[in-house]
Amino acid sequence: MTEVTRAAELLRAGELVAFPTETVYGLGADASNPRAVAKIFSAKGRPPDHPLIVHLADSSQIDVWARDVPDVAYTLAAALWPGPLTLILKRQPHVIDAITGGQDTVGLRVPNHPLALELLREFSGAKGGGLAAPSANRFGRISPTTAQHVRDELGDAVTMVLDGGPCQVGIESTILDLSGMGDRGPAILRPGMVSAEAIAAVLGVAPVAPGAPGSNVPRVSGSLDSHYAPITPLQLVSSDGLVFAARNAIVKGERTAFLACMPQPLQDDAVVWKLAPREPEPFARALYASLRELDALGCVRIVVQQPPATANWLPVLDRLKRAAH
C-alpha cells in the first residue's frame, strides 16, 4: 500500500492526516464527517465559529459543495486552479456547520501540489468528497511549511503527516469572496500570492481589497489582528531603523534576532542576523521557516525589515503586520 492510499484510508476512517500544499501544510479531515472535523478544532485549539476551507481534487466538484455558483467562479477556477486561491461561494445545504462556521457560504480550493492532488483524487471517489484543511498549526501560531514543522507543533494530535518537502509558495492562499456577486462584486478577504491584478486580468473587473470602504466582508480568522505569530515579540522597522535596533541590542545587551534584506551592519554576540531574499516570492517561501528558526533562539525580540508598501509585497506585509501585533 502506498503512503497516499494509507492516508486516504485513515481519512475515510475519520482520522486527521496532515498533507503538503503549495502554500502551507494543511491539517486534513473528511469534510463530510462531523466527528473528524471536530478533531481539527481540538488539535488546533481553534474557536468553533471559524470556518474551514474544503480542498477538492478538481474544479468539476465545485457544484457538489456550492450552489448558485456565478460564472466568474468557473472562469477563475479554469484559469487559476490548481493554485493558491480560495473561492467563497454559497454553500450546498449538506455542508456541515463546523465547516462553514454557521455561515451560508463555503470556501473551496484545489491546491497545486502533486501529493495533495494524488491524495484528493484517491480520497474523493464518485461523490466528490473533499478534505477540510486549515493550516496545520496551533491556533494563532505560524503556519507550517515543512512536515517537520507539523510534527513539532501537533505531535500525536495528528495520525499521519504526508511529507511533500518544503512548500513552494510559503504563505496561505488568497481568499476571494464571490458569495455576494449580485450586490458587492468580488472581494479579497485575505491577500495571497494570487494578486488582485491576476484576478482582475481574468475577470476584467478588479476585486475589492480588504478594508476598502463599502467592503462589507465576512470575518476570516486570518484577519484577526494578532495571527501567524511567533512567541518572541516581533517588531517591524524601516531599513534605517535596523541599524538603530542593532546598536540598541548591543548597548542594552539584549540578544536580538534580525530578518533583513541588507547585510549585517554591526557584529556582536547580541545580534543574530538572518539574511532574507529581496523579492516577494522567495521572501514568502522562506518567511515562516525563518520566523520559526529565529523564534527558537529565545531572543528578547525579533526585528524584521519592513518591506516596501507596493502591491507585490502586500501579502507578505499583511502576515508580518499580524505577526507583529
Ligand code: TXA
Ligand atoms: O493556503 C491555505 O489557504 C491553507 C492551505 C492548507 O490550503 N489553508 C488555510 O486555512 O490557510 P486556515 O483555516 O488556516 O485559513 C482559512 C481561512 C480562515 O481565515 C477562515 O476564516 C477563512 O479561510 N474561511 C473559510 N471558509 C470561509 C467562509 N465560508 N467565509 C469566509 N471565510 C472563510
Ligand code: MG
Ligand atoms: Mg491558519
